[in-house]
Amino acid sequence: MAKLKLRGKDLIKIGYPQGKAIGIAIEVMLRHYKRENKEKVIQRLRTLLKDPEKYREDAVLGKIAEALISPVKTEAQKLNTHRVPYRIFGEEEISDEAKHQLFTALKLPVAKGGALMPDGHSGYGLPIGGVLATENAVIPYGVGVDIGCRMCLSMYDIPPSYLEGQKDKFINILKEHTRFGGKEVHARPNDHEVFEHDAFKSIPTVKQLKSKAYRQLGSSGGGNHFVEFGTVEITDETNEFGLPKGVYLGVLSHGGSRGLGANIARHYTRLAMKHTPLPKEAKHLAWLDLNTHDGMEYWIAMNLAGDYASACHDDIHKRISRAMGSRPLAKVENHHNFAWKELIDGRELIVHRKGATPAQENVLGIIPGSMTAPGYIVRGKGNRDSLFSASHGAGRALSRTKAKQSVTKSELKKVLKDHGVSLLGGGLDEAPMAYKDIGKVMAGQTELVEVVGMFKPKIVRMDKG
Template identity: 50%
Template structure:
């Protein structure tokens, strides 16, 4: 049998503690006939429910050791509250049970104050994607998410729709030339970009961030993988918007979606593991491990998170400036917003930490962008500041198929047909990002009409994504 490593066990649900060591010892001394895959399948069940291991099983002694060790460690565990605090669900008919269960666990945390599920919500790690959670003086790394500061950015050009239609080859050429996609991809040598965000003193003060600075510099202005995109489209204002000073009509616009790349992902992974060590929660809540914001670790993560957010914004700024220069066009207005972040906000007269993991800030009169899919419209919106939504809205249409399911059920023929029907030019992307993998954006918008006002509608025309639909590293 091939050797089972600590990484193998961590991947199936073990944690870095004494149980992992005992299990590695067990595997080393195992003399049975199971292969590595079979062993890992059984060990996954043993760590999840050791009490269900039969006395006749070769794994029984290991299971009993795990039970004893878990009881010993549970003495340091922070208990969850018996019943979840109430939270509001928007678009209840479109939300899977897994997301609801995750939200209920989050609402049992002793630090939770208020919560809401947006209509695009679906199951994630820790807090569901589309989950909003307000806590009292506590910050949850997985409540923010792996792609810290993932955001939308929109540049509205002083350019009519007809110019785009007549010059599509130019737009396609610049879309390819001015964007860079794929997990781990970036720029080298003289092709790197400088930005004031790289001058932040945290790169000198925090050893983790210091080691990540070169990676951050290399990936500055790139877009990663997964559902990140750079796209041209037509944005239509049904009436003049005073806040943006834009007249009624149709305009060409650039819309981008990406986050803090490998820089943010490494920060998220490091501080999530640290949180699990200092904040021991029951098994079902372990991915919601949190820091007291007054602690050294809490302050470290808070500062690193904010830097990752600034870095994500800088990546968009580089892309939009490059595209503006390449096209030689005037920008009439720009709007952007985070949707994987945590903010200090007022709630019922007290300061709380509001985690929006895949949710758009929607305080009164705050503008944001809610995309649909590569063939469905997106929306420029203005928040209404709805208290029950903790001043939030959805961050998109939300997935109705997992990536694995989409790859199995959606054919390339159907994918190409829907792109043709909507007259959309696509560069890159895998089947896991096909429009059919997403919920109906119109249903999502209807479910949150009390949370936001629609200012303008964006129709995608030319979309670029990672060539293989790859995830961020």
């Protein structure tokens, strides 16, 4: 069948008002009905025009209905001349570039408050470690490309000494039961209830990504994503796990929503930049109004990506647990690269945490160091000044390019040997020297979290391993 050809005059002929609705209608129909007969498409558009309210919630036609009922004006947005209230933690460890990125975000017309965590460094849109509260608006690049990226730690009743005495066994478990990067997937993906999510049926963009998401379930990305064995020391007598103080064997993973999240981020970022064009220095901070079709759709897709990231970790830990023949005693996990609806000073705001950990009062989280530095299990203190957030890791001290230029393979091998860490994969860009001192980062957020346990890596697997 020939590809659909649709022009503005075709829609004007059946009564569509001249304006933005025509362009939106053509874009939608060419995208979703490009192989359908033109007369059927025209009839579909004619029916929609008679009663657009009936189609407002339709996953495909809702965008056209919205343009007919309450057209959204696209106009260039200006930054405010003043910043909304903010707070920077551990400021002496943060580059000026990262601070300036936050300062730009604080001038957005939709911004209501912000914060920067002590692991902060520059990124796209919001800096990594940036937290921004907005009113009824979500910023795709304020969430990040790897939507719902998270940490997950499982603790086992297995002597930690086994990690040395049976090292080859644990190395083989990581080799056989973890997958990394863009090409590695499990030969037999497991099923998961996340694939029953309605968004896989109702949102066309997401629907197209389902098969890829299924293949990638239980895998991790490249870059700083990892799965590692290590020791977990519980230091708080009154911990939430009900475990005695002591040392346990642990599995810690860091990863996100894979191709599903990345494609959602790219698609809705393009839409946001069309809806709310901003000055050059702020263009990546374009937002979607949550009252619009695209805004509501992104919110649903973002939450699905978060659920999918959680499902990936769940699959990873189940595979490793089966291989070890042991069930975890306890588990801790938390998102970053996400946006939440939260009450701030009695008002519902959208809180973006791009590389920042939720730290509401008594909420548990994990803040990793590097492949040789300890990570920390923390309990949030509920600090309003940080918008109830903490750092999501140590944060980069060197860019990937600078790390590759300044760190040698022999230096990396020596550091790993000195710390008794075995590394599978991992490039020089992820060398411990590329990261800030986690001790200084933790010292910069004593107002935000208290430490209840510590994780020390022993066998690490990353991409290229």
